[in-house]
Amino acid sequence: MKKTIVITGTSRGIGFEMVKLFADMGHRVIALSRNEEPVKALDLPGVKTFSFDLESSSSFEMLGNYLETQQLQVDALINNAGSLVNKPFDELTREDWDRVYKVNVFGVAELTKTLLPFLRHNGGHVVTISSMGGVQGSMKFPGLAAYSSAKGAVITLSELLAEEYKDRGIAFNVLALGAVQTEMLEEAFPGYQAPLSAGEMASYIVQFSLTGHKFYNGKLLQVSNSTP
Template sequence: MESKNIVVTGASRGIGFELVKLLSEHDHHVLAITRNKDSMIKLQKTHKNITVLEMEITQKKDLKAFKDFLFSLWKKVDVVIHNAGALIHKPFFKTSLEDFIEVYKVNVFAVAELTKIILPLMKKGGHVVAISSMGGIQGSRKFAGLSAYSSSKGAVITLFELLAEEYASIGINFNVLALGAVQTEMLANAFPGFKASVTPSDMAKYILDFSLEQGHLFNGKVIEVSNSTP
């Protein structure tokens, strides 16, 4: 497969970390966006083609630095994988307006802003993938206490349906993967004692294949990737 330029957010741990590693092993050039680059330093030493950009994706100054980097050094993006996510686990009546805003800033607003920056560097055949959740799927079983998180994951699904229509004539595809429970650090922190049967490495393999091999088959779609309903 021809080497591609791929942007991955939320790269420092869990699915994002495994995904960056796999993409590099497949000889793709990866821009790994993370809030903490320390965990990526060792990976950079053993895996080629990884560029780490430490930034806060909700901050205007960091978004500007990201844009400057892309337009001056990369100048082309083939695939974007919006993997970064924020989760707050609280009963609804204890979930403040500030909690909702913080979750939506990461899970929806930053996805929109990053996509807006990247799109001028994408051409026909480009693929933008958002990692959502089964919690954002209508009719699926929901985890109690995730009113902000799950509603934000539903919002990003609708956003990508709209972008798929808006950019269909250009040939850039937008799709969403709604994941079931994966045994990540974020899940463990939110639900101590809960054990998922899917590992970050397993899910990273699926996301890689979908993002690189199947993007041309779908546009504006939500693919449910779950062996359970949560």
């Protein structure tokens, strides 16, 4: 059955690969990214792109109006976009903290709130991409105080939302990723070679978003075979 999937952070890396995989499977994809051109250039059937800024209220209004006008029900929201600053803690500015939290936490919360009226009851699935650095008790790395603490915040947020909306049959789960060969990994760990490609991880997330809600709700799954 054709499903409607909303994905953030689609201009590169895992998000870009997920758009292609969902389109190949025949699903409708709403691809959100500040830079919509990479996905638009693919000219894939069933893919709608938006230039979308998780820090801008007008972006959320635009998306809500589009879903209402098209009378769409959303089967899965994948909160994939992320912002990373790699600096020693004592060099982080207020602006650094604001930028990371506005995208990684406040943007996730606002987008989820925007989509709640459209998420399919008894089958909707919200998948938030976190990081092993946000998992309590996991190994931590210098320079990632803002990023990893923000990724920890969305883990707790998802657990809370799973409880709050369980009567609607909407599942909220988190995937805490380990090392994947992406541009963001290069920013965090320059020169490190990850054991998984963006395409490989995208394939896993695609399948989880389509089926994981049948088995999990309010859960954190650690998707990692290496540290970092």
